[in-house]
Amino acid sequence: MRSNGISSLLCLSIVISAIVSLPGNVSSAASYNHTHQLLYNRNLQHKRHDDFIIPESHESRNLRKSKLFPLFTIIRFTNEICRTTSEETGICYTRNQCTSLGGLAQGNCASGLGVCCRFIATCGAIVYQNGTSFQNPNYPSKYVPMGGSDVCQIRIRKQQNVCQLRLNFIAFDIEGPAATPTAAQGAANAMNDAGVCKIDSLALTSSGATVPSLCGSMNGQHLYVDFGSSDTITLNLLLGGASQKERTWNIEILTIPCNSIARAPTGCLQYFTGVSGVVESFNFQGGMHLANLDYSACVRMEDGMRFIDWSPCSPNSVRFGGGAAMIPTTPAANAACPNTLTDYLIIMQGVSFPLLAAQTNPTTSTTDRYCDLSFQQTNSYVRTSARPFLIHFRTDSAEGGTADVTSVGYCLRWQQNPQ
Ligand SMILES: *[C@@H]1O[C@H](CO)[C@@H](O)[C@H](O)[C@H]1NC(C)=O
């Protein structure tokens, strides 16, 4: 059985003395319409009904007194995301629907008419439900692959009128990328595989998106993935037997309808809203950015805003491509990034503040590329009015030796401004 987005309950109406109105998200479709009511009563009298007592509303009581006694009432509520008693994500269904769909009822929703139904998917699952959590086996316990490498895959089926997924990494910690150049590859500026997800990796496949291979620590990160012309998005988690690291993951899967205002613009792997916030590169918490990145983190332009300012979260929270040499010992002024860099941020039409010596007119952008040097001075930030608001992060397939060992990635704060 699939959800069509609405649950209906057939209820026995019982007169009680309290006058209680049903809250807004619940509609008692039939109690206000006797024509409708009678049709339902006739058709459904012999069917089984859920064991609910519906407090009568003022209106329906008056209606009943004035006309006929409505024995049954059809209650409808939408299958929305809800919070379980343990503050986890569920979806609101009737108790019977929840059980037959294979969920776990954990708390109430729709003013107590529905149950907050929790769906948990683990390796091998096929996912249909909004709000499903993809968890490691025995989560919240940690997971170590037994006897060699492990593949854990789930498939998420596209539902009608759904165009996109939002994946919330509530918890995510798998083996990180290769850290430093190996001796065999030579420590001094030789090509190497530092930054590459060699042992563990999360890959997503869909015709609608190119998602980089991800690994390391991604607690609190999120991704948007378009279905494109695919009817399935596959999450493929490879866990290498070479590591005994205790892995953990809990990814909340939200399905975004095509016409939803929550839908991220095409081309945005991450999408943030609000006038200010923080964005980190993948595995920033693990201390090293990933290789082969080429993606945009977008910010919705809020009402009345014209500019967005990007500033480091803390000193040295922007470090990639060029290592120590890129960090001035006495950061007297921001400096332009050499355009030979292979790891950089693009901020279209950005202007560095405090202004570079070369810049006289603050509205003139001299570069779109930003690196460590751009964010060194206290209070430095890059401002742009180019739309859409986004930063694009690009890294190559390797780190260039010891100099890049300081490649942690970025943590940037954004602030939108009306002028
Ligand atoms: C009452 O229900 C009938 C039958 O479903 C429908 O034709 C009519 O439009 C409804 N009236 C109102 C006021 O909702």
Ligand SMILES: *[C@@H]1O[C@H](CO)[C@@H](O)[C@H](O)[C@H]1NC(C)=O
């Ligand atoms: C899934 O849940 C999210 C979060 O509440 C909501 O924005 C989205 O519209 C829901 N998807 C569908 C298909 O109803």
